[in-house]
Amino acid sequence: MTERIFKTHKSSKVEYSFTPIKRERLRESLCLSSCLLAPPLTKKKNNMEVATIQRFQCSSWIDLRTFEGKPRGSLRYSLRFNEDKRLKVVSLALDKRRDHRLRSVSDNNSSVLETGSLLHSPSDEEQILKRKAEEVKPYLNGRSIYLVGMMGSGKTTVGKIMAGALGYTLFDSDTLIEQAMNGTSVAEIFEHFGESVFREKETEALKKLSLTYHQVVVSTGGGAVIRPINWKYMHKGISIWLDVPLEVLAHRIAAVGTDSRPLLHDDESEDIYTAALNRLSKIWDGRGEAYNNANARVSLENIALKLGYKSVSDLTPTEIAIEAFEHVQSYLDNKDGIARPDGL
Ligand SMILES: Nc1ncnc2c1ncn2[C@@H]1O[C@H](COP(=O)(O)OP(=O)(O)O)[C@@H](O)[C@H]1O
Numbered sequence: 001m002t003e004r005i006f007k008t009h010k011s012s013k014v015e016y017s018f019t020p021i022k023r024e025r026l027r028e029s030l031c032l033s034s035c036l037l038a039p040p041l042t043k044k045k046n047n048m049e050v051a052t053i054q055r056f057q058c059s060s061w062i063d064l065r066t067f068e069g070k071p072r073g074s075l076r077y078s079l080r081f082n083e084d085k086r087l088k089v090v091s092l093a094l095d096k097r098r099d100h101r102l103r104s105v106s107d108n109n110s111s112v113l114e115t116g117s118l119l120h121s122p123s124d125e126e127q128i129l130k131r132k133a134e135e136v137k138p139y140l141n142g143r144s145i146y147l148v149g150m151m152g153s154g155k156t157t158v159g160k161i162m163a164g165a166l167g168y169t170l171f172d173s174d175t176l177i178e179q180a181m182n183g184t185s186v187a188e189i190f191e192h193f194g195e196s197v198f199r200e201k202e203t204e205a206l207k208k209l210s211l212t213y214h215q216v217v218v219s220t221g222g223g224a225v226i227r228p229i230n231w232k233y234m235h236k237g238i239s240i241w242l243d244v245p246l247e248v249l250a251h252r253i254a255a256v257g258t259d260s261r262p263l264l265h266d267d268e269s270e271d272i273y274t275a276a277l278n279r280l281s282k283i284w285d286g287r288g289e290a291y292n293n294a295n296a297r298v299s300l301e302n303i304a305l306k307l308g309y310k311s312v313s314d315l316t317p318t319e320i321a322i323e324a325f326e327h328v329q330s331y332l333d334n335k336d337g338i339a340r341p342d343g344l
C-alpha cells in the first residue's frame with residue numbers, strides 16, 4: 001500500500017508514491033527543503049521514479065554520524081551536524097536524485113524528456129548555487145569567508161565559485177604573499193628565504209585581509225592553520241574547512257605536479273602519487289588537529305555519501321560550494337540566532 005505525497009515548490013508539483021513505513025520521514029524532509037529551485041513542471045510518477053526514490057531513501061536515512069568518525073580528520077568532528085541540518089542536506093540530495101532520475105527517464109520517455117530537459121540545462125546547478133548564495137548573504141551580514149584545508153583541497157577552486165555567487169572578491173593568500181615579495185613565487189620564497197619567512201608573510205597577508213576587507217572570500221594556504229595568530233584574523237570572518245581525504249588530494253596533486261607546492265617536492269624515486277600521499281600524511285600528522293578551529297567543516301566524504309555518489313571524485317566544485325553555503329548558514333543560524341529573513 002502506498003501513499004502519495006506532494007512536494008510543491010513555487011511553480012511545480014512533483015508526485016511520489018511511498019510505502020507507509022517511509023512516508024513520515026519523507027514528509028519531514030520535504031517540509032524542510034530550504035534552498036532549491038524547483039523544476040517548472042508537473043510530472044507523473046512512474047516505476048523508475050519510485051524505484052530510484054526508494055533507493056535514495058535507503059541510503060540517505062543512514063545515521064550520518066556513523067560516518068563522521070571514519071576518515072582522517074573525522075575523529076575531530078564535533079557532531080555539529082544536527083538533525084535539522086541533516087534533513088536540509090537530505091532534501092538537497094532528494095532534488096539531486098530527482099534530477100538524476102529524470103535524466104535517466106528522459107533517455108526512454110519522450111514526454112518526460114520534454115519536461116525533464118528543462119531541469120537539465122547546464123545552468124541548473126548554477127541556479128541552485130545562486131539561490132543558496134542569496135539566502136546566505138543576510139546571515140553573513142558582510143562578513144568574509146576564509147577557506148582552510150590541506151593543499152589541493154579545492155580552496156581556490158571552490159572559493160572562486162563561492163565568491164562569484166555572492167558577488168564577493170576572491171583573494172588567494174599565496175598570491176598576496178607573492179605580490180608582497182615582488183613577484184617571487186611561493187616555491188622560490190621557500191627555497192631562498194625558508195619556510196619561516198613565508199609564514200611571517202602569510203600572517204601579514206591574513207592580518208591585512210581581515211582588517212582591511214569585508215565581503216571577500218579568502219583562499220588561504222594549507223598551512224595557515226598552524227599559527228594561532230592567524231586564527232585571530234580568520235575569526236573576524238567565517239572559516240570553513242574543506243576536509244578532503246588525503247588519497248584524493250594526492251591524486252589531484254599528482255595530476256598537476258608539485259611545482260607550486262614546495263612542501264611536496266620530493267627527491268625520491270617513488271611515483272608522484274605515492275610521494276605526494278606520503279608527504280601529505282606527514283604534514284597531516286603535524287597539523288590535522290588545527291583544522292578543527294574552523295567554524296564549520298565541509299567533509300567531501302559526507303557530501304558524497306548524502307548524494308549517493310560512489311566516489312568523492314564525482315562531486316563537482318559547485319556542489320561543494322553549495323554545501324559550504326549550507327554550513328555557513330547553519331553555523332551562523334546557531335551562533336547569531338538571527339531571524340530568518342522573510343521568504344526563506
Ligand atoms: N571538486 C574537485 N574535483 C576535481 N578536482 C578538483 C576539485 N577541486 C579542486 N580540484 C583540482 O585540484 C587541484 C587543486 O585545487 P585548488 O583549488 O588549487 O586547491 P587549493 O587551493 O586548496 O590548494 C586543481 O587542479 C583543481 O582543478
Ligand SMILES: O=C(O)C1=C[C@@H](OP(=O)(O)O)[C@@H](O)[C@H](O)C1
Nearest residue numbers: 150151152174221222223261262
Ligand atoms: O600546506 C602548506 O603549508 C602550504 C600550502 C600552499 O598553499 P595551497 O594549500 O593553496 O596549496 C602554500 O601556501 C605553501 O606551499 C604551503
